[in-house]
Amino acid sequence: MRHIRALMLAVTLIAFLVSCGGYLLLRELRIPASTSDAPIEIEIQPGETTAHIATRLRAQGLIRQPLFFSALVRYLDLDRDLQAGRYLLRADMTISDILIALQSGRVGEIQITIPEGLRLEEIANLLGNAEFEQINEANFLEVAQNGGQFKDYYFLLNSLPSDATLEGYLFPDTYRIAVTATVTEVIDLMLTRFDQQYSTFDRDVRVPDRSVHEIVTMASIVQREAALISEMPRIAAVFWNRLRPEHAAETGGGKLQADPTVQYALGYSVDEATWWRKNLSLADLQIDHPYNTRERAGLPPGPISNPGLDALRAAAQPDESAPYLYFVASCAMDGSHNFATNFAEFRQYEADFLACR
Numbered sequence: 001m002r003h004i005r006a007l008m009l010a011v012t013l014i015a016f017l018v019s020c021g022g023y024l025l026l027r028e029l030r031i032p033a034s035t036s037d038a039p040i041e042i043e044i045q046p047g048e049t050t051a052h053i054a055t056r057l058r059a060q061g062l063i064r065q066p067l068f069f070s071a072l073v074r075y076l077d078l079d080r081d082l083q084a085g086r087y088l089l090r091a092d093m094t095i096s097d098i099l100i101a102l103q104s105g106r107v108g109e110i111q112i113t114i115p116e117g118l119r120l121e122e123i124a125n126l127l128g129n130a131e132f133e134q135i136n137e138a139n140f141l142e143v144a145q146n147g148g149q150f151k152d153y154y155f156l157l158n159s160l161p162s163d164a165t166l167e168g169y170l171f172p173d174t175y176r177i178a179v180t181a182t183v184t185e186v187i188d189l190m191l192t193r194f195d196q197q198y199s200t201f202d203r204d205v206r207v208p209d210r211s212v213h214e215i216v217t218m219a220s221i222v223q224r225e226a227a228l229i230s231e232m233p234r235i236a237a238v239f240w241n242r243l244r245p246e247h248a249a250e251t252g253g254g255k256l257q258a259d260p261t262v263q264y265a266l267g268y269s270v271d272e273a274t275w276w277r278k279n280l281s282l283a284d285l286q287i288d289h290p291y292n293t294r295e296r297a298g299l300p301p302g303p304i305s306n307p308g309l310d311a312l313r314a315a316a317q318p319d320e321s322a323p324y325l326y327f328v329a330s331c332a333m334d335g336s337h338n339f340a341t342n343f344a345e346f347r348q349y350e351a352d353f354l355a356c357r
Contacts, residue, residue, distance in 0.1 A: 028068050034091035046084040061091050108179040114172040116308035117223040120144050134182050143183045154191050159211035168216040168303025169194050197309045205316045219315035220303035224260035227335025232314035238324045256293035264304035265289040331356035
């Protein structure tokens with residue numbers, strides 16, 4: 001009798017374990033890892049093993065049990081069917097959904113290059129014409145004009161005024177972006193790239209008592225003024241020097257007198273079909289506007305463009321070899337300039353340029 005009871009107990013335990021195992025298997029198959037519908041991008045490299053893929057899916061919160069995922073893939077003989085590529089997945093997808101996506105649901109991508117020195121409207125236009133499914137010029141501008149909503153997530157936005165746009169912080173680069181990306185996802189990508197690039201020099205900033213916002217503002221002006229990367233640190237030095245109290249008498253109380261800030265203030269020119277009109281009249285140079293640095297002393301309220309790494313580094317590490325206060329295009333006509341430390345020297349360089357032009 002005792003042996004019969006032991007046998008019956010063993011059978012019961014086995015049945016219970018099979019039942020529990022079946023329940024757990026069904027749970028893994030039918031219940032997603034989360035209820036979140038936020039898209040998560042994951043890239044599978046050519047030759048990547050199923051075990052490695054499973055580990056990364058778990059790290060992203062897309063599955064609960066990497067071992068179960070790997071075993072299921074092997075059982076279904078899908079190892080060779082998981083395709084390399086970039087995918088947009090969600091934590092509310094079941095394992096079946098994820099497996100289907102990894103076999104046939106690769107995300108289409110758009111490669112887009114954002115040149116240095118564009119203003120928000122120009123970036124919005126580029127993205128709006130790039131055939132993204134959820135991005136157009138208007139909705140990109142709407143989000144990018146509210147920079148305050150991103151301050152809690154990006155440390156380098158700490159000095160950004162709460163009512164400011166993201167002008168200056170959308171890092172120009174070449175990006176590969178999912179065709180299904182949202183405006184916020186693209187902006188996050190560009191702000192993350194800005195953080196990465198700024199961190200390459202932020203420990204070696206040579207302009208004391210200046211905030212990130214002020215450095216980015218200066219970089220945006222340097223980006224629009226300089227034709228040659230090699231001259232950016234010297235042009236940055238000119239503008240920082242013009243703000244020094246000891247040069248106030250020479251610079252009209254600390255006026256930058258940078259034409260690109262006037263161009264930014266004037267906005268789009270229908271006649272020239274550009275945001276950066278070249279033909280500035282005397283009336284243009286005298287407009288009453290916070291960004292007109294020909295009339296107002298100091299830095300403008302914020303950046304006038306989105307500068308690249310060279311301009312950012314130049315603004316943070318200007319050339320300190322001489323107290324330059326002026327620069328004039330040179331007769332070489334190659335984008336280079338002559339730099340002057342006083343007004344008399346500036347007038348001579350200016351006369352030389354007018355003569356050779």
